[in-house]
Amino acid sequence: MATQRIIDFLAQNRPEGPCLVVDLDVVQRNYETFTHALPDSRIFYAVKANPAPEVLSLLANLGSNFDTASVVEIEMAMAAGATPDRISFGNTIKKERDIARAHELGIRLFAVDCVEEVEKIARVAPAARVFCRILTDGEGAEWPLSRKFGCAPSMALEVLEHAHHLGLHAYGVSFHVGSQQCNLDAWDKALGEAASIFNTLADRGIQLSMVNMGGGFPTRYLRDVPKTHAYGAAIVDSLHTHFGNHMPETIIEPGRGMVGDAGVIKAEVVLISRKHADDPIRWVYLDIGKFGGLAETMDEAIRYPITTIHDGGDVAPCVLAGPTCDSADVMYEKKPYDLPIALTIGDEVLIEATGAYTTTYSAVAFNGFSPLASYVI
Amino acid sequence: MATQRIIDFLAQNRPEGPCLVVDLDVVQRNYETFTHALPDSRIFYAVKANPAPEVLSLLANLGSNFDTASVVEIEMAMAAGATPDRISFGNTIKKERDIARAHELGIRLFAVDCVEEVEKIARVAPAARVFCRILTDGEGAEWPLSRKFGCAPSMALEVLEHAHHLGLHAYGVSFHVGSQQCNLDAWDKALGEAASIFNTLADRGIQLSMVNMGGGFPTRYLRDVPKTHAYGAAIVDSLHTHFGNHMPETIIEPGRGMVGDAGVIKAEVVLISRKHADDPIRWVYLDIGKFGGLAETMDEAIRYPITTIHDGGDVAPCVLAGPTCDSADVMYEKKPYDLPIALTIGDEVLIEATGAYTTTYSAVAFNGFSPLASYVI
CATH class of the missing domain: 3.20.20.10 (Alanine racemase)
Incomplete structure (x- = not known):
């Protein structure tokens, strides 16, 4: 689901640390799809899903209205060009x-x-x-x-x-x-x-x-x-x-339907280990987890597609966890996640369809880790 | 559990919005209690519990060592005065x-x-x-x-x-x-x-x-x-x-044992309502919730004491929820929380024993809400 623009951006810029990259072309296409599917309905984009100024400006220019959750979100929608009659509290x-x-x-x-x-x-x-x-x-x-x-x-x-x-x-x-x-x-x-x-x-x-x-x-x-x-x-x-x-x-x-598939998170494998010598399950630890932007993995509710450079090879079940010292920072364990056996410490992975409900959910500084970086292209 | 110093601080400063107030005297007393209880053990404070610079400086001066989760936490401990031999990664x-x-x-x-x-x-x-x-x-x-x-x-x-x-x-x-x-x-x-x-x-x-x-x-x-x-x-x-x-x-x-009972969150009742005319349960919505610092209410794990100006009067069971537009932002529902019947919209409440695992857990900007403010006194 990562677009060529996103793949090129990551290849050219090689940002350090986990980050979200959002492709505005996908947001625009989604907006147009909604207007065609429900031509008689007004669209109020749910700002909370992703309030990046570039996303709001694009949607304001396309004619969208805005559903907001707070005064700050109202001000952001107005800063993006929406008049008050296009904003719902x-x-x-x-x-x-x-x-x-x-x-x-x-x-x-x-x-x-x-x-x-x-x-x-x-x-x-x-x-x-x-x-x-x-x-x-x-x-x-x-x-x-x-x-x-x-x-x-x-x-x-x-x-x-x-x-x-x-x-x-x-x-x-x-x-x-x-x-x-x-x-x-x-x-x-x-x-x-x-x-x-x-x-x-x-x-x-x-x-x-x-x-x-x-x-x-x-x-x-x-x-x-x-x-x-x-x-x-x-x-x-x-x-x-x-x-x-x-x-x-x-x-x-x-909200999710507008920006979810427009974004991809680039992350890194920090550690792969087992809990005992003949443990059939590998633990794969990424540099992003439940407190770094993937809060919607809570109770394993949202199961993101993850792509690696080893895709196509043999896979084996893994527990997927985040980098913090919090034992609750485990994303998929009840239902382990199949990842390539060739996956190695230091590999980059792409967590797809993460354009919605990621950046703003991330903890401000838990364990000293920065909030999720975001690039809108 | 709110100390007189915390109560006085809130009365004098009346900070706007939800905030944590930490009393350093309690942190010092906890440190001394640990040194007396386990005189032959070295104390490594778990920085992730509350990395406020004032807390780290106090503990560094008292002779504490530091357990850190990241390079940023190492740098914070050093900035507070700890030499590297007193820091564990x-x-x-x-x-x-x-x-x-x-x-x-x-x-x-x-x-x-x-x-x-x-x-x-x-x-x-x-x-x-x-x-x-x-x-x-x-x-x-x-x-x-x-x-x-x-x-x-x-x-x-x-x-x-x-x-x-x-x-x-x-x-x-x-x-x-x-x-x-x-x-x-x-x-x-x-x-x-x-x-x-x-x-x-x-x-x-x-x-x-x-x-x-x-x-x-x-x-x-x-x-x-x-x-x-x-x-x-x-x-x-x-x-x-x-x-x-x-x-x-x-x-x-x-971590929790050092700073948990040293802090109190001041919050405000935003709304009290029922879901239907003869609903026996009131919904009480605060201006802080699971994404604003009270992440440890996840699965209703940690049950904080809450005090109000109506304490002592009759109580009735409430569902307690946060202010965001996220349906998962509900703190206590499976086991409703007893709160005074006299509780009113606009009342301030104190959420006690919140000195650990609150500020850094808070979302960076979910729904446009700011991360939890913190005052260390």
């Missing part, structure tokens, strides 16, 4: 003073999932648009989706009514089917719930406008995933089923 | 060029757990002292100890013999009983294994000198833990049992 957990700051910056679209958050927004961002996130079960998603965000659909009715009564614009409903979602039907159930909320509130005199369908679009790691246009077709079908001739405005928030 | 996973750099800086004591690492050291740090880490089962430890570090005792014989034959000084054996170890007997079994390695190698003409007994000394979180002098007495007993009149030089490497 999509975190349901916000300090009131951060909502006020966002409002000062011109942000008028906020996520909520409870009346307490609605009240904060009513106090410091009067007349703003709010959308209420509802819970989904996340079935079929590879990265765990907890009950952290969203409320039961029955409670969403109250939340949006409360917003309306406080003078806010009860604007819509959002959901998230779970990150790295490979089940095309996952959107259908949530869209059914959303339509039901639209109908119930219409009966109470509140006209919602928008469905935010969140992210969840996968990156290809080791297993094949459905193509973006297949997601698009399934989603458009479900929208027609549930909304008929009254199609709402729709938003999608791709 | 205790990470078993090292790039050869980092070993060479450490050797240039004057470091002569290195950890190993396989012949491959011995060979690196022999090439670039000739005649250095090496100690071989052996595997222990970690039973009784609260923070998981994997098989990541160390080798079977039978393999340690080969590793140390190989070092000897390559001209290195086969210096000793190390083990780690698991972090936050509350079982006083945990050291006994490992010391028995160490003594057996000493004896076997003596028969082969190699005289080992040192046993590095690692860390594992706990911090008091919610449950009582044995006192340091109880650990000391148990360890000294075991040393006499296994080594008799031939007592080795010994080292301990406290």
